[in-house]
Amino acid sequence: MSGFEQLFPGSLPKLVMFDLDGTLIDSVPDLAAAVDHMLLEMGRPPAGLAAVREWVGNGAPVLVRRALAGSIEHAEVDDDEAARGLELFMQAYADGHELTVVYPGVRDTLKWLHKQGVEMALITNKPERFVAPLLDQMKIGRYFRWIIGGDTLPQKKPDPAALLFVMQMANVPAQQALFVGDSRSDVLAAKAAGVQCVALSYGYNHGRPISEESPALVIDDLRALLPGCLDSATELMSDDQFPPDRDSIVVAPGKLWMKVIKALARWRWRA
Numbered sequence: 433m434s435g436f437e438q439l440f441p442g443s444l445p446k447l448v449m450f451d452l453d454g455t456l457i458d459s460v461p462d463l464a465a466a467v468d469h470m471l472l473e474m475g476r477p478p479a480g481l482a483a484v485r486e487w488v489g490n491g492a493p494v495l496v497r498r499a500l501a502g503s504i505e506h507a508e509v510d511d512d513e514a515a516r517g518l519e520l521f522m523q524a525y526a527d528g529h530e531l532t533v534v535y536p537g538v539r540d541t542l543k544w545l546h547k548q549g550v551e552m553a554l555i556t557n558k559p560e561r562f563v564a565p566l567l568d569q570m571k572i573g574r575y576f577r578w579i580i581g582g583d584t585l586p587q588k589k590p591d592p593a594a595l596l597f598v599m600q601m602a603n604v605p606a607q608q609a610l611f612v613g614d615s616r617s618d619v620l621a622a623k624a625a626g627v628q629c630v631a632l633s634y635g636y637n638h639g640r641p642i643s644e645e646s647p648a649l650v651i652d653d654l655r656a657l658l659p660g661c662l663d664s665a666t667e668l669m670s671d672d673q674f675p676p677d678r679d680s681i682v683v684a685p686g687k688l689w690m691k692v693i694k695a696l697a698r699w700r701w702r703a
């Protein structure tokens with residue numbers, strides 16, 4: 433039985449919201465390269481891939497503080513030092529994402545959901561400036577109607593604000609929505625929003641099994657959500673059969689409702 437059949441018997445969710453890093457893409461190699469660049473510029477030894485993999489998941493400012501502390505605990509890091517480190521990190525990470533890859537099964541799942549008419553949103557703690565270009569580089573950006581970055585709203589996951597905002601925009605109740613993530617922050621945000629959460633076992637959860645957070649379902653491959661699971665999902669559409677291009681709504685800080693109004697106007701016009 434597929435994940436959707438278990439969680440939504442006889443139907444599909446009307447809205448599926450996704451985390452990004454550790455869920456749809458493996459971005460740790462590029463994040464680690466940016467972290468190590470920052471540390472070297474500040475006269476510190478590089479952290480390395482394995483350490484960064486355990487530190488990611490709570491946004492760039494926290495990642496930088498953990499790197500400066502050399503630990504997941506970072507309370508003693510000086511604020512001025514953290515601010516300088518964040519600036520260096522952001523500059524380094526903006527240079528490119530050549531090492532980032534899409535996880536197996538992601539494109540198949542997004543294509544299938546689009547074909548079924550299910551709306552999709554992306555909610556990530558990654559700074560907003562990096563999200564849309566990275567999604568387009570990975571050739572998955574066009575699937576998401578709503579994109580919320582880690583600095584789009586005043587709150588970020590595990591706060592449920594972004595999930596609640598997207599559900600309000602989509603006019604979809606929590607009972608007909610699903611959140612898919614890979615970390616404790618994702619599960620906590622979904623639970624706080626009253627939404628079922630599916631967690632990926634392969635993601636970034638600070639070295640802890642995501643099953644410890646008791647999501648509704650833990651899967652090893654996104655295609656396990658689909659009826660027929662892995663067998664038929666890989667044959668749905670070829671990689672060049674993307675849906676028609678359409679603008680995603682990227683909600684910008686300080687201009688939130690103006691973006692919403694313009695986006696709704698575009699939606700109505702295109703409908």
